[in-house]
Structure formats: C-alpha cells, structure tokens
Amino acid sequence: MKGPDRPAFTNRHPEISTAGKEFTRMSRDSDTTFARAVNVLPGGTTRMTTFVAPHPPYAAFGKGCEVTDTDGHTTIDCNNNYTSLIHGHADDRLVETAYRVAQRGTAFGLPTPYEVEMAEHLRDRSGIEHWRFCNSGTEAVMMLFRAARAYTGRDIVIRFDGSYHGTYESVVNPVGAAGIPKSTYESVVVLPQRDLAALENTMATIGDRVAAVLIDLVPSRAGLHPASQHYIDRLRELTSANGALLAVDEVISFRLAYGGFHKQYGITPDLVSVAKIIGGGYPVGGIGGPAAILESFSPLDGAVVWGGTYSANPVTLATGLEAMRRYDADAIARLNAMGDRLRQRLADGGVSVRGVGSLTQLTLEDADSAWWSMYSNGVLASRTGMLSLSTPMTDTHIDTIADAVLRSQAIVREPAR
Template sequence: MTNPTDPTDETVVSAEVRESYERATPQSRALAERARSVMPGGDTRSVTYHRPYPSFVDSASGASLRMVDGETLLDVLNNYTQSVLGHAPDPVVEAVCDRFRAGNGVAAPTEPAVELAELLVDRVDSIDRVRFCNSGTEATMNAIRAAMAWTGEERICKIDGGYHGTHDIVEIGVSGDGRAHKGIPRSAERRVQTVSYNDTEQLKATFEAVGDEMACLILEPILGAGGMIPATDEFLRTARDVTTDADVPLIFDEVMSFRLAPGGAQERRDVEPDLTALGKLIGGGLPVGAVAGREQLMAQFHPETGSIDHSGTFNANPATMIGGVATLEELDEDAIVELNRRGNELRERLQQVGDASSQQITITGEGSLFQIHFTDGPVRDWRSSGAGGSLSEPLFHAMRREGIFLAPRGMGNLSTAMDDEDIVTISAAFERALESL
C-alpha cells in the first residue's frame, strides 16, 4: 500500500527475473492465463497479485506451501497474518470438519458462536459484547456505524496510510491524499480527517479544532499495510485521552495485531479502546470478522432495542466459530510469548543483515510481525516508509528463489508452526537475496 510502483513499469521486474520465474512456474503461467479469461487480472484479491503473474498454491501444511509447479516454499506471509498456527493445524481441521458434517448453513444461532464470544470477552478487558461478521472490512464498517449512531456525527478521523478494508469511508488517505481509487465517491473525502501516525502534536491539534465533529478515531496499534510500524505508547495514550475528552469512541483495528498478546495489542500497550475490529485468525482459516466493545455501544446492535440493523447469511456460521475457538485455545499465552520471541530474534537478524549490506535497510514490526523497508529510517509513518518501493518486488522474487514466500511489499509474519531453525533459514535467505539485487 505504501509508495506504490506504477503497474505498467516493467523495469521493476527485470527481464532476467521474469524469464527465470517463468521457467520455474509453467503450470502457474498456464493457470494464470486461464484465470485471466474469467477473472479481471486472473484473481479476486488485488493484494495477491504480482508481476509477471502470481504462482498458484496446490496445498499448504504447517509452515510450508506446495506450489502447482512442484516447489515447496517456507510461508512467511501466512495469508497476511491469518494463519497464525500455520496451515491445516490438526485441532482446527478436526473441529471444523466435525462441525461441518453436523450441518453449517442454518438460519439460527448455534453454541459455537457463544463459545467464541465468551473467549473474546474473557481475553480482552475492553470487550463486553461481540457481534460477528465475515471479514475485517465488515468489522471496521460496523464499528464505524456504531460510533456514528452513538455520536450522531458522520465524519471520522483516521491515520494517513491506515488500511481498514474496502468500504468507502476508510479508503480515504490509504496511499496518499484523498480517494484510494476512482470507485470511491468524492463525497467520502469530506467525511474523513486524516492525521499522521505517531504525530502526537498533530493529533492533539486536530481534536482541539474539530474533535466535536468526529464520530470516532480509528487506528491500528501496528500500522499494517502502511509498513508494519508500531505506534508509540505516547501516541496511543494521546489517542485515548483526546477521544475521551471529546466524548468520541476510540476504535482499534486489531485484525492483524490481535496475535501480539492474549488480549491483543491493546493489552500489550495497556490502552483500552471503546470498540475493537477483529478478523483473520479468529476464524480458524475461514472468513470471519467481529466488532466488539463496551456494552452501551454494542447495545445499538440489539435486534429489539438497538438502532443498527446488522445481518449476514454467514455471520457466526458454526464451522467458522468452532474453528476460531480451536485456534484461540491453541494460541494461548505461552504460544504467543514463544511466537513473539522468535519474531524479535528474526527482526534483529534481518537488521544485522541489512546493516552489513550495500542497501539502506530498516526493519520494523513488533512481536511476530515484521516489514523490510528500503530506507535508512527512521520509519515512524507511511510517508517515511520504504516498503512497497521499487526494490520490494525484486526482493520478493529473490526471496522466492531462496525458497521463502513473503509479501511483494516486503511484509512478513511468523506462525507457531515455525521453529528456531526456520529463523536462521529466513535470515540466511535474506542475506543471499540482498546480494543478488
């Protein structure tokens, strides 16, 4: 999402890299051609696209991807943080399959939804009530709707470079000023006030000037698509203070960062929002989202006494819910501590490799999350980020040749299916990949 390259710029991927990739992936090339004849660009997910075409996955297990061309890659992307336990973990697979055999598409509540909601309420101090949906996009959309209904205001404050899904109002200020693309109505721009990440003084000044016009402040404790940049403690505390003073709900988007502690990044940083948007890992590998938070705010979703209508054919379907229960039971505090330890070690190793290379490298992230920036830093917001620039996609291809799969923009994360040897493997591959650029 940051510093995007021109998609028509063929110099980003050299002829040599392109030819080498095409020789290694003939089956993927054929599938890509088939896919383009029935889907625009050959996929239905923009973030998985890269040049000259994406390679296709045949199967995934643990920390490994088996590609249709016969390659096996170490997965350091994990479906953009969703596969925190790795792929096809036995307890989750068994729970989901058993539930699916018992019937999944029912127009009535089931016990697994209660179980997952109870787990979230128990794990997160700021959560009194939960409402399930089917994606992080739906989660942030409904959190903002709850804030609008509560305050009676329609403008929101968000972060420059903050990505909260694909509904209109949050697609402002994602990769520059204004709309992220032409499909967003211009009227949405008038409803959004942006502030720079980690700029405490700007945040204070903004709320002093227009805080009473805001429905909410929404932010990620770790700026994900903007460069996997941690918020400073001061910035998060200030966000809490200015929203409290303005009587405006504070929304944390923890779709990616919930893995950082049993209670998410908000527990790790000791700052409680009013509403939290969740997704990815809480569904056990199936589509999921949740908006959760304080009882009074969430009461607006009550079907009899609330003011917000909220439904969806697959909301809280039992297979997804039981998959989420099984995932959270496996992802206990001990597992998170060990995962974060490995993440800390990996970032240190990657920075050491970067410091010793001829490139300007800064590694950001927190816990099991990391981002490779082609800049000497410091990186505090998306405008200072070097992620997604002209060297990011060549690095992606170079790492792939070394057997490592990460995001084309240079983002990665770990799963509990990895061990200490994998950390060494990733670091060594990064060193060789930088030498080849």
C-alpha cells in the same frame, strides 16, 4: 469480447525482476492457469494483494509452515494468508474441528452456541464485554463505523494516512482513489501518521463532531512502526474529552499480545475490530465494545439493522475457538521471541528491518524483484515485505528464513559501519 477475439493480456510491468522472469520462464502449470485467468478475471486475479508481476504462482497445497505451488516449488510460508494462519496450513486439530462441525451443518438461519462460546472466550481474554461477528476485517471496520456513529449520533471518523483497514470506501488509500465518491471525505478526516500536533488541532476544531478516531497501533502498511505511549495516552485524553470513541483496529495486531495489542499501552478502547487469527483459517471478522455501545445492534430495541448470511458461521467460529484456545499466552510469547530472533539475525546481516513480535517488516528497493528473489530462495513473503510467523515454525525454520532473506536481492541493506 471472448475467446480469440479478446485482446492479449499486456504486461504493464516491463521492469519486472530477472528472478521473476526466470522463475516464470521455468514454470509450467502457473503459466497455463494465468493464461486462463486473464480471460475471466480482471488482470487474472480476484485479490490484488496476491498479484506479483509478471504473474503469481498458484498454490497447490500447504502443510504446517510450508506451501507448495502448482509447479512443485515449496517455500516456508511467511505470508500465512496475510497473517491469518496463526497455526499454519492444514493443522490436524483445526481440520478435524471443521470437519466435525461441518458434518452437523455448515450454516443455519438460526444462531448457534459457537458464537456464544467465541464471544465468551474473547470477553475473558480481552476484558471487552460484548462482541458481534461478521465475515472479514473489512466488514468489521464497516460495522465499527456504524456502531460509533449510531452511539454518538455524530458522522465524522478520523483515521490515519497509510494505515490499512480493508477495502471499505471510507478507509481506502489514497484519498481520492478511483471509485470513491468525493462525498465520502465529508465524513472521514485523514491525518498524518504520528503527527500529534495535527491530531490536537483537528480535535480542537471539530472534536465535538467526531464519532470515533480509528487507529492501528502498529500499522502494517505504514511500516510496522508502533505508536508511542505518549501519543496513545494523549489520543485517549482527546477522545474522552470530546465525547468521541477511541477505536482500535486489531485485525492484525491481535496476535501480538494476549487480549490484544492495546493491552501493551494500558488503555481500554471503546471499540475494537478483529479478524484474521480468530477464524482458524476461515473467513471471519468481529467488533468488541461495552454493552452500551453495541446495544445499537440488539434486535430487541437497537437502532441498527445488520444481518449477514454467513456471519457467525458455525464452522468458522468452532474452528477459530480451537485456534484461539491453543494460541495462549505461552504460544504468543514463544512466537514473539522467534520474531525478535529473526530480526536480530537479519539486522546482524546488515538488513534494514523493523517490527514487533511475530511480525517483521523488510525495507525493499523494488517490491516485485524482492518478492521473487525471496520466493526463489524458499520464502513466501507479502509483496510489501512483511514476514508473519506461525506456530509450526521452529528455530531451524527461523535460521532458514534468515539465510534465505540474506541471500535475496532488492532487500535494503544498511550502510556498513
């Protein structure tokens, strides 16, 4: 149905926070935009992750580490498009690079030198030999699954409950989610997080049928708890002993260490998936691995046919390369230290907090209430309570973020000692 005959949008979140009600009551443009949105978009949004009840504000523009919505409210952006904007918004050098390259053509039915240069940079940075590019983290995981199965000739992939690997049906939580065929889980085994006994028992039972074990070493949706060194060492032993591949999802964690967070564990994955920061603010994804594994994708004699109209897009890879060159070891160390300082300030203020480097996880009593409270106090966070830092931030920004979070409601506080 269209126009006036369409049923009115029903708010399914009557428990929304006072902060959210008050903020949207004062808003103007965002109310009008949302009223239009529900007539053409399911629930009024394309990205479920950006929705917060009763409806989200709409971004108007961003610069540096700040973003302003269409109602004129400015916040420090600790969402950074879900960790992808490592240099914040509208960075002058990145904008100039994108403009310069776009003037020469935005996409071609030919490869460009930019994909070669990006692959060389990632090889030199990580020590991982070969690379292949796509358009998102979800696509990267899809490609990773295909690479592992093509190389091993096996079907089963093991992953861990609660880790987010995109929207590919084989990695969607919870198991049995709407729209996912039951047959999917004939080839995907989901194990509990950090349960070594479950992993060992599963590998002892079906290890010779496993193509890969996919792990996020510091899973954002599972609380940013880093895996233990012992667990990862044992995982490496089990995969090697059974002829399975160790696949590490570095879509988010690639920002935490030069060459990838797996470097912190002293392991060499068989496959990695990357995205987010390597695109310089543009859609991107990729996988890396030894030549022998990625050879399946070779158009010369590979068994896997995989295209992608915008894969290895020149604007994306040129801008991403500029972003990565600037995000060197010193920049990583600086941003990680700022994250440590933020967590210390929050912990000193009694907030339940954890995280690694430039990523911080808050514990929330109610996601919507906490989100609106932080937003009203000048901080844009993810709805899950994750705070992601960007290079334009200074120590002053960190203090402002900490003060805002400490003022916010629905953030879990530790019991007073």
